Amino acid sequence: MSELTNLTIAEARARLEKREITAAELTDAYLAAIEAANPTLNAYVAVTADKARAMAAASDARLAAGTAGALEGIPLGVKDLFATEGEHTQAGSHILDGFRPPYESTVTANLWADGAVMLGKLNMDEFAMGSSNETSHYGPVVNPWRAEGDDKALVPGGSSGGSAAAVAAWLCAGATATDTGGSIRQPAAFTGTVGIKPTYGRCSRWGTVAFASSLDQAGPIARDVRDAAILLRSMASVDDKDTTSADVPVADYEAAIGRSVKGMRIGIPKEYRMDGMPGEIEAVWQQGIAWLRAAGAEIVDISLPHTKYALPAYYIVAPAEASSNLARYDGVRYGLRVPGRDLLEMYENTRAAGFGAEVKRRVMIGTYVLSAGYYDAYYLRAQKVRTLIKKDFEDVFEAGVEAILTPATPSAAFGIGDQDMAADPVKMYLNDVFTVTVNMAGLPGIAVPAGLDGKGLPLGLQLIGRPFDEETLFATAHVLEEAAGHFAPRRWW
Template sequence: MSELTSLTIAEARAKLTGKEITAQELTEAYIQAIDAANPAINAYVALTPEIARAQAKQSDERIARGQAGALEGIPLGIKDLFATKGVHTQACSHILDGFKPEYESTVTQNLFNDGAVMLGKLNMDEFAMGSSNESSYYGVVKNPWRAKGSNADLVPGGSSGGSAAAVAAQLCAGATATDTGGSIRQPAAFTGTVGIKPTYGRCSRWGIVAFASSLDQAGPIARDVRDAAILLKSMASTDSKDTTSVDLPVPDYEKAIGRSMKGIRIGIPKEYRVAGMPEEIESVWQKGIAWLKDAGAEIVDISLPHTKYALPAYYIVAPAEASSNLARYDGVRYGLRVEGNDITDMYEKTRAAGFGSEVKRRILIGTYVLSAGYYDAYYIRAQKVRTLIKRDCELAFNAGVDAILTPATPSSAFGIADEDLANDPVKMYLNDIFTVTVNMAGLPGIAVPAGLDHKGLPLGLQLIGKPFDEETLFQTAHVIEQAAGKFTAERWW
């Protein structure tokens, strides 16, 4: 592994602007690292070395002219959910075979405008539906972490498993990701990386393949809190092409890092102490509370009484929106087409062959809860519960709480093809128990590494913030990061 690929974005930025290294040298180091490691980890589903080299060359020219952008020459991986002009964009689904869009997503365009370099497209759960990256048409991603003394492969989490694994294995300096119910924060926690889901509307959704439109939000996965702040600054923007994007100035998030915690009030919700939660999760949570207290924060016990309904309500709202969004994949205009006796037969055969089992399951659930006899009983009721969940958080913030601290996941990374989870989809869905509340309420949430369990695997803590107050999350997460120390996977690939 080249020393260049071990640099954080902040470190690489300093060396590039100081002309100690060139963007082309940095990019070449990552290309070589990917060539060596990707066959084992399977983080990338499409590589773009020629695009990366051309972009790096342009970056060196801009740096030489003194016109460097905020991410000039920084090599990134792009989740396969983001449209990239003329490049493989398939949401890791068979139904989008061969699809290369004629347009660029707003988020990736923002990154390229700031000088970022694209290394390739990253693996993910099909249509972002999954918590383990096992539903991808392009195969499972392997977590760079392994339990002490074990050679067993572990999942990297999902749906942004390729993004998290690539960052943890130093196969990109940072990565784009998306979060509908925890798909940034859960894989970040499983791989010892930092992931932030910003407030709904902070980043444009235009050009991102839709899963559940009222829940989806783009965000970065990075090696540390500072890198996540740098990436989010470039990714976030208002966008006339996305009416849900909010027209608010984007702060310089990096400036929030290092601010004093004096006067900051951190809420600890009693409802997050769920039955059967491992002792190690409780222990790392208590450590996080102590670190923030030592840094000068005030710890406040709070109640979010409707939290217990968040997961069942989420698994009504998200599949309902998915069944509507995925109706457009019909084999007529793009992607896979399986010929049939007539147009209806062609639709049915294309969708049957093109969608994987998890996507089919969620479409069926969504279609059922939207059907005439069940719409009021399920979908309308779930939306009412969503309003109550949002109100719980508003009451806590109105009472003077600045951020809420919870565990990020109910366990560390589990094994690939775990029989217990594979045979029981509900158990798999429980991986989102600590994260879905944030999406249902449209709030920002960040996962930050906070320790290792008895197997030597990373555990993360989650901070939940007020709408559009990502700055407090970066400020607070940095304190946890400094107290917890650095965690890197031992190289086996």
């Protein structure tokens, strides 16, 4: 790891502005780090070295001319779910083999417009369906963290595992990610990084490969809270090409860093104390409560009574939308094509070969719950439950609570190929138990590192906020971060 790749975005931005370093030097340092580490960590599925160097050169010219953007010269990784013009975009799936879109996603276009440099595309669970980054066509990502005294490879979480691992291992200054049921916050917690899922509609979904359209939301994964705030300000925008994007002004999120939380009402939901929750998760939660109380926040017990229905409702709504969205992959227009005797057989052969086991499982579940005779019993009922979950949060916020503190995950990172998880998909789905409610209600949520478990692995806390009040989350998360300190993996790769 060079000294340059150890810089946060804020630190690198300051040194670039003072011309103490160049964007070209910074980019070359990251490309060298990727070349050395990626064969071990498998965080990148495509490295765009030539493009990165050209973008860095352009950034240096703008820095010299005094026309620098907000992210001028900052090298970023891009989750493989975002369309990048002329570059590898496969959503971690075999069925999109060779796809290079002729257009740019709105989120990445916003970043490039602000001067950011693209290092490459980051590994992910196939079509964002997974909690461990083991469903990718390109193989699992390896978490840069290891348990003390143990060489076993651990998962980085999912689906944005490549993004989280690359940030934690200093292979990019920050990364784009997406969150449908926890896919930013869970991997951030597993890797000791910061990840925020903004309010639904805060970032455009245009040009982002769809999983579940009413739940998907883009956001950043970064090394600290300030960097996450810097990235989100550039990523967020209203967009005419996405009718679900919200025409709400984008705040200066970085300005919220350092804001006092004195007098703020923080809710602690009793329903998040799950049966069998590890003692270390409860302990880090209590520590977070103590830190916020010490900073002057008022801690109040709250109830979110429909929480227990969130996970089953999510695993009806999300697969239903996925089965609809993934119907477009048929081998006709782009990506993989496996020939057949006729058109129907070509469809069948292509989808059988192109989709992995987890994607097939969710498509089949989704097709089932949308089918005649089951739509009312499953999908319609799940949507009604979703409304009740949203109402729970509305009631709490209307009562004066400004943010909610919960654990981010039910455990620390587990091993790649964990047999219990492999044998029982529901155990894997339970990794999302603390995060799916936020997506179901369309709320913002941030995961921030809060400590290490007994094996030296990172544990995270989650803050849930009111719609479009990401500023309060950044301010509160910064208080937790300052109290907890910063965590980095011991370099072994």
